[in-house]
Amino acid sequence: xxxKFRINPIMxxxxxxxxxxxxxxxxxxxxxxxxTLIVLFVMATNSMVGGMSGYDYSSLSYLFLALGCxxxxxxxxxxxxxxxxxxxxxxxxxxxDIMLTTPVSPFSIALGKxxxxxxxxxxxxxxxxxxxxxxxxxxxxxxxxxxxxFGMLLYLGVYVGSVGVFCSSVVKKSVMAxxxxxxxxxxxxxxxxxxLTVGLGVKSYEATLNNANNITVGxxxxxxxLNPYSPLVDFFIRxxxxxxxxxxxxxxxxxxxxxxxxxxxxxxISLVLNLLVSFGFLKLAARxxxxxxxxxxx
Amino acid sequence: MLEIQNLTKxxxxxxxxxxxxxxxxxxxxxxxxxxxxxxxxxxxxxxxGLLKATSGTVLVDGVNxxxxxxxxxxxxxxxxxxxxxxxxxxxxxYMEFYGSxxxxxxEDVDEIAEGLLELVNLSDKKDVFVDTLSRGMxxxxxxxxxxxxxxxxxxxxxxxxxxxxxxxxxxxxxxxxLGAMGKTIIISSHILPELSExxxxxxxxxxxxxxxxxxxxxxxxxxxxxxxxxxRAIMDGYDTEEDGREFLSTLLREQPNVEKxxxxxxxxxxxxxxxxxxxANLLKGLVERNVxxxxxxxxxxxxxxxxLEITGGAKE
Ligand SMILES: Nc1ncnc2c1ncn2[C@@H]1O[C@H](COP(=O)(O)OP(=O)(O)OP(=O)(O)O)[C@@H](O)[C@H]1O
Ligand SMILES: [Mg+2]
Numbered sequence: 001x002x003x004k005f006r007i008n009p010i011m012x013x014x015x016x017x018x019x020x021x022x023x024x025x026x027x028x029x030x031x032x033x034x035x036t037l038i039v040l041f042v043m044a045t046n047s048m049v050g051g052m053s054g055y056d057y058s059s060l061s062y063l064f065l066a067l068g069c070x071x072x073x074x075x076x077x078x079x080x081x082x083x084x085x086x087x088x089x090x091x092x093x094x095x096x097d098i099m100l101t102t103p104v105s106p107f108s109i110a111l112g113k114x115x116x117x118x119x120x121x122x123x124x125x126x127x128x129x130x131x132x133x134x135x136x137x138x139x140x141x142x143x144x145x146x147x148x149x150f151g152m153l154l155y156l157g158v159y160v161g162s163v164g165v166f167c168s169s170v171v172k173k174s175v176m177a178x179x180x181x182x183x184x185x186x187x188x189x190x191x192x193x194x195x196l197t198v199g200l201g202v203k204s205y206e207a208t209l210n211n212a213n214n215i216t217v218g219x220x221x222x223x224x225x226l227n228p229y230s231p232l233v234d235f236f237i238r239x240x241x242x243x244x245x246x247x248x249x250x251x252x253x254x255x256x257x258x259x260x261x262x263x264x265x266x267x268x269i270s271l272v273l274n275l276l277v278s279f280g281f282l283k284l285a286a287r288x289x290x291x292x293x294x295x296x297x298x
Numbered sequence: 299m300l301e302i303q304n305l306t307k308x309x310x311x312x313x314x315x316x317x318x319x320x321x322x323x324x325x326x327x328x329x330x331x332x333x334x335x336x337x338x339x340x341x342x343x344x345x346x347g348l349l350k351a352t353s354g355t356v357l358v359d360g361v362n363x364x365x366x367x368x369x370x371x372x373x374x375x376x377x378x379x380x381x382x383x384x385x386x387x388x389x390x391x392y393m394e395f396y397g398s399x400x401x402x403x404x405e406d407v408d409e410i411a412e413g414l415l416e417l418v419n420l421s422d423k424k425d426v427f428v429d430t431l432s433r434g435m436x437x438x439x440x441x442x443x444x445x446x447x448x449x450x451x452x453x454x455x456x457x458x459x460x461x462x463x464x465x466x467x468x469x470x471x472x473x474x475x476l477g478a479m480g481k482t483i484i485i486s487s488h489i490l491p492e493l494s495e496x497x498x499x500x501x502x503x504x505x506x507x508x509x510x511x512x513x514x515x516x517x518x519x520x521x522x523x524x525x526x527x528x529x530r531a532i533m534d535g536y537d538t539e540e541d542g543r544e545f546l547s548t549l550l551r552e553q554p555n556v557e558k559x560x561x562x563x564x565x566x567x568x569x570x571x572x573x574x575x576x577x578a579n580l581l582k583g584l585v586e587r588n589v590x591x592x593x594x595x596x597x598x599x600x601x602x603x604x605x606l607e608i609t610g611g612a613k614e
Binding site for chain 2: 016
């Protein structure tokens with residue numbers, strides 16, 4: 001068979017169908033309206049604080065942080081909604097069976113569904129550029145920061161989207177899939193956080209037992225690399241200040257050279273790990289897609 | 299073409315297919331008949347590589363559907379018993395979408411789809427949104443869709459269910475044309491007469507077993523001759539209704555092949571064991587005796603009676 005690059009057919013179809021529904025236009029308009037409100041709010045409060053001494057434009061760089069966080073937050077809510085019906089919807093519409101009689105593999109179906117969600121994410125990012133630009137023009141942020149943010153948003157979209165597609169392959173109802181996606185996300189965040197806190201707690205307890213001034217940090221914070229938001233945190237710290245997540249970890253105790261290297265490379269390592277996790281979710285989704293059921297007559 | 303050997307399928311403990319054996323030649327239109335739950339859909343889904351068998355083999359053109367589900371997908375086109383279409387998608391785009399799933403280029407799909415839409419009589423609907431099509435049109439569109447990759451075997455699961463007589467007729471025409479083109483087709487239904495008109499051979503399935511199979515004529519021959527005849531006659535010349543009935547009954551019982559005569563509210567029901575020519579002779583005989591026959595028809599062959607016959611029962 002001839003190997004040729006082709007757009008995933010499912011993604012192509014979903015984009016065409018999606019573009020024809022008015023829902024998406026409204027969603028994108030709503031999101032940008034929300035972002036604009038935030039800009040206006042920050043600028044208004046800023047001018048009040050500035051008072052007679054004139055307008056302090058440099059503090060507008062915090063707009064970047066505010067908008068960035070809001071965008072991540074919105075993305076984490078929107079992507080579960082977009083992907084929630086991706087598989088369950090095909091099942092409900094009884095089109096999944098037909099899809100499975102074609103040579104397109106279940107994994108490609110999952111990938112196509114993720115791809116169509118990412119297209120919406122991209123649209124959402126692109127349309128938000130004008131609003132984001134305010135923070136750059138007025139606040140003096142570099143365009144690299146925006147590019148970085150978009151990279152981060154894309155990654156986050158892939159992660160949340162994979163979980164979303166997986167949930168859609170498990171649950172029948174779209175609403176349940178949305179909720180399940182958010183629950184899984186919150187669970188991952190909570191579990192990594194609890195492990196970190198307990199781990200560091202144990203370490204400091206040992207330190208007091210041994211009368212040591214400092215705890216040896218070791219590998220415990222690495223668990224946070226599996227927290228999908230940790231690279232974003234590092235990214236925001238790095239763009240807004242001269243610090244990084246590594247500096248924060250360093251302050252908690254002594255750190256060997258090897259671990260230092262690892263924590264300094266938090267963003268790439270964490271990105272790779274989390275993308276592997278999303279790949280795992282997609283694989284699981286593919287497995288669920290492949291299981292077909294005989295529809296029973298009422 | 300299609301060779302099913304010792305196919306067994308269990309859903310948990312439930313045995314849906316029990317050592318099924320079936321052989322279908324190339325170019326045949328095979329009718330798969332059986333009551334609800336007989337295992338028709340199960341057999342078809344295994345043949346399409348959608349469902350895993352518990353044991354046994356299914357060979358389509360020598361390719362094993364159970365071990366090579368990926369290869370089978372290029373050889374088989376499937377129209378499921380229940381299926382849906384997408385909103386916001388036009389007929390031609392629908393075809394293009396499924397064509398692209400087989401890795402076909404837009405140009406190739408357009409060319410082939412053109413011909414297929416003509417075949418299923420939907421040429422004038424190319425730019426119509428699929429969800430606005432009628433049920434019958436959707437069914438035909440789905441047949442065209444299943445043919446987009448030029449499969450060797452076409453599997454249709456109850457393509458006529460839920461269609462009105464007109465739509466059924468149109469579907470039948472489509473399938474006849476496909477048969478004429480030399481496609482191998484499997485059609486399931488629980489209505490035998492419908493299948494017997496367009497199929498070349500038939501298999502009757504019950505509870506996971508194939509209880510009879512063969513050429514349509516052979517099967518129909520086995521069952522011919524026991525459908526009752528319904529008749530109405532105008533009996534005005536008699537004093538009482540009773541007298542009229544009495545006369546007609548006697549007359550009928552004298553005729554060959556008549557086994558039993560009963561009266562329903564407004565009809566005479568004749569248990570008749572002859573073929574169609576003999577039934578025609580019965581009518582002729584009555585008319586010659588000046589009976590004013592106003593209505594005379596033979597009950598259609600139905601699955602139930604055929605079943606009972608084949609399995610040794612008798613229809614009352
Ligand atoms: N997913 C399933 N789980 C459990 N049992 C099933 C499943 N699918 C089918 N069955 C059972 O297997 C038997 C065969 O089902 P199948 O759908 O193949 O029958 P059919 O001949 O197509 O009937 P119908 O005329 O209703 O379409 C039925 O008794 C059905 O209840
Ligand atoms: Mg069925």
